[in-house]
Amino acid sequence: MRGLYLVTDRELCGNKSLTDVVIQAVNGGARYxxxxxxxxxxxxxxxxxxxxxxxxxxxxxPLIINDRVDxxxxxxxxxxxxxxxxxxxxxxxxxMGPKAIIGLSVETWEDVEESRKLDVSYIGVSPVFATPTxxxxxxxxxxxxxxxxxxxxxxxxxxxxxxxxxxxxAVVQAGGDCLAVVSAICAAENPEAAARKLSGIIETVIRExx
Amino acid sequence: MRGLYLVTDRELCGNKSLTDVVIQAVNGGARYxxxxxxxxxxxxxxxxxxxxxxxxxxxxxPLIINDRVDxxxxxxxxxxxxxxxxxxxxxxxxxMGPKAIIGLSVETWEDVEESRKLDVSYIGVSPVFATPTxxxxxxxxxxxxxxxxxxxxxxxxxxxxxxxxxxxxAVVQAGGDCLAVVSAICAAENPEAAARKLSGIIETVIRExx
Numbered sequence: 001m002r003g004l005y006l007v008t009d010r011e012l013c014g015n016k017s018l019t020d021v022v023i024q025a026v027n028g029g030a031r032y033x034x035x036x037x038x039x040x041x042x043x044x045x046x047x048x049x050x051x052x053x054x055x056x057x058x059x060x061x062p063l064i065i066n067d068r069v070d071x072x073x074x075x076x077x078x079x080x081x082x083x084x085x086x087x088x089x090x091x092x093x094x095x096m097g098p099k100a101i102i103g104l105s106v107e108t109w110e111d112v113e114e115s116r117k118l119d120v121s122y123i124g125v126s127p128v129f130a131t132p133t134x135x136x137x138x139x140x141x142x143x144x145x146x147x148x149x150x151x152x153x154x155x156x157x158x159x160x161x162x163x164x165x166x167x168x169x170a171v172v173q174a175g176g177d178c179l180a181v182v183s184a185i186c187a188a189e190n191p192e193a194a195a196r197k198l199s200g201i202i203e204t205v206i207r208e209x210x
Numbered sequence: 211m212r213g214l215y216l217v218t219d220r221e222l223c224g225n226k227s228l229t230d231v232v233i234q235a236v237n238g239g240a241r242y243x244x245x246x247x248x249x250x251x252x253x254x255x256x257x258x259x260x261x262x263x264x265x266x267x268x269x270x271x272p273l274i275i276n277d278r279v280d281x282x283x284x285x286x287x288x289x290x291x292x293x294x295x296x297x298x299x300x301x302x303x304x305x306m307g308p309k310a311i312i313g314l315s316v317e318t319w320e321d322v323e324e325s326r327k328l329d330v331s332y333i334g335v336s337p338v339f340a341t342p343t344x345x346x347x348x349x350x351x352x353x354x355x356x357x358x359x360x361x362x363x364x365x366x367x368x369x370x371x372x373x374x375x376x377x378x379x380a381v382v383q384a385g386g387d388c389l390a391v392v393s394a395i396c397a398a399e400n401p402e403a404a405a406r407k408l409s410g411i412i413e414t415v416i417r418e419x420x
Contacts, residue, residue: 041295042277067252070280074301085251091284 001122001156002206003031004199005180007066010037012186021191022052026059028195030185032101032178034081036066049075062101069095079103081124084111089118103158107138112149120155124180127161128171131182143174150175165197172205211332211366212416213241214409215390217276220247222396231401232262236269238405240395242311242388244291246276259285272311279305289313291334294321299328313368317348322359330365332388337371338381341392353384360385375407382415 006025010018022033033056037045045068053063053075062078065071067086072079079101082092092102105124106112115123127140140161141149150157159176164184171179179202188194216235223231232243243266247255255278263273263285272288275281277296282289289311292302302312315334316322325333337350350371351359360367369386374394381389389412398404 042297043295046297046301068280069283070278070297070305073279073305074297085253087252087256087280087284091256095280095283 001032001158002177003202004029004195005032005034005158005160005178006030006185006195007034007036007160007180007182009182009186012183014187016191018048019051019055021186023055024190024192025185025195026056026061028192029199030061030195031199032062032064032180034064034066034180035077036081036182042068042071045071046074049077053077064101064103072096072100079121081105083107083124083126089120093119105160106149112153116152116154122156122158122178123149123153124158124160125149125176128159128176129162129167131162143170146171146174146176165194165201168198168201169205172202173209177206178202211242211368212387213412214239214405215242215244215368215370215388216240216395216405217244217246217370217390217392219392219396222393224397226401228258229261229265231396233265234400234402235395235405236266236271238395238402238407239409240271240405241409242272242274242390244274244276244390245287246291246392252278252281255281256284259287263287274311274313282306282310289331291315293317293334293336299330303329315370316359322363326362326364332366332368333359333363334368334370334390335359335386338369338386339372339377341372353380356381356384356386375404375411378408378411379415382412383419387416388412 013021049071056063064079064081065077066081069080069092081103083105089104101121103122103124104115104120105126106115125141125146130140156177157175158178158180159171160180163171163179163181168179185191185194220228259281266273274289274291275287276291279290279302291313293315299314311331313332313334314330315336316325335351335356340350366387367385368388368390369381370390373381373389373391378389395401395404
């Protein structure tokens with residue numbers, strides 16, 4: 001896995017529809033889309049996930065659902081992203097099957113060590129920087145922390161938390177294979193342009209890194 | 211399906227543990243247990259469901275999970291109860307399999323007619339009476355409404371909402387095959403005695419009804 005990874009936040013989309021932000025992000029180069037919904041009913045979440053899945057299919061961009069394995073299964077999504085308070089990894093893998101993308105957030109060094117034993121698809125390094133969009137997260141890892149995780153981890157790293165075009169290059173340099181962004185795209189005036197800029201930075205720096 | 215059906219509410223349990231209330235209810239004759247959790251993390255909900263499933267197994271009392279198909283699958287629960295805002299019935303059936311208990315709440319006459327086409331395990335008639343434990347429900351069906359649903363429905367009826375030992379007999383008379391209770395057991399000083407009394411009423415009146 002590598003590239004730009006959009007995590008949605010319907011509130012941050014403001015006047016723009018969520019669908020529109022997703023399509024613009026993908027047109028701008030986002031390679032993964034994660035739907036994160038904390039306040040929708042199950043019925044509405046399933047309906048939304050199905051609509052977004054249909055929309056992403058022609059782009060071959062995988063749809064990942066935050067936390068809710070039931071919604072992922074109902075919508076035929078490609079994977080789930082789970083945090084330390086979500087379903088245990090082994091259970092999610094059993095329910096989602098061997099081909100599903102399953103990402104796991106690590107918030108402490110203990111989580112990092114634990115994740116080495118697991119056959120996860122990627123690790124979400126969360127948060128890299130302090131961020132206003134998630135309030136339940138632990139102390140930021142910083143670039144040092146990201147680098148340290150990269151040196152021990154056998155999984156791709158998806159960096160999340162406070163990433164924007166001013167720090168994206170540094171995050172990739174420090175070991176981020178994917179950069180996950182929320183407000184940098186959802187709250188952007190022009191999500192497509194924002195996605196294009198971020199995607200470009202990631203591609204350039206990953207090539208240099210190799 | 212027939213008999214007493216416990217729906218849990220951890221806040222109403224007060225000083226008693228949820229586990230303790232469940233075990234007492236079952237000892238008192240409850241034949242179905244539905245776990246309803248609106249504020250737990252997925253991880254905690256799964257852990258709780260697994261613990262309760264283990265506890266119910268020797269009693270051969272089915273465990274039903276409110277709304278969350280993922281939690282039901284993760285815990286090996288026997289079924290799910292879905293409302294009109296939860297996962298669509300057909301999707302829940304596909305994910306849970308043909309043997310699962312799947313109950314569906316009906317809140318309007320349209321829901322009742324729609325439910326006749328579905329292969330649901332039971333219909334939740336919700337609420338029969340006004341109740342303080344659920345605030346998102348529609349106008350109460352009353353005994354008249356329950357009777358009317360009974361006359362057209364091909365599914366067992368689980369009556370819920372404001373049921374207690376003073377009105378239980380009338381609810382069974384009107385067509386309730388199961389009586390689902392929340393506060394009448396969770397908030398009871400002696401949940402086992404409360405369950406025994408309610409179970410006794412249901413058994414007696416169902417026998418008379420036939």
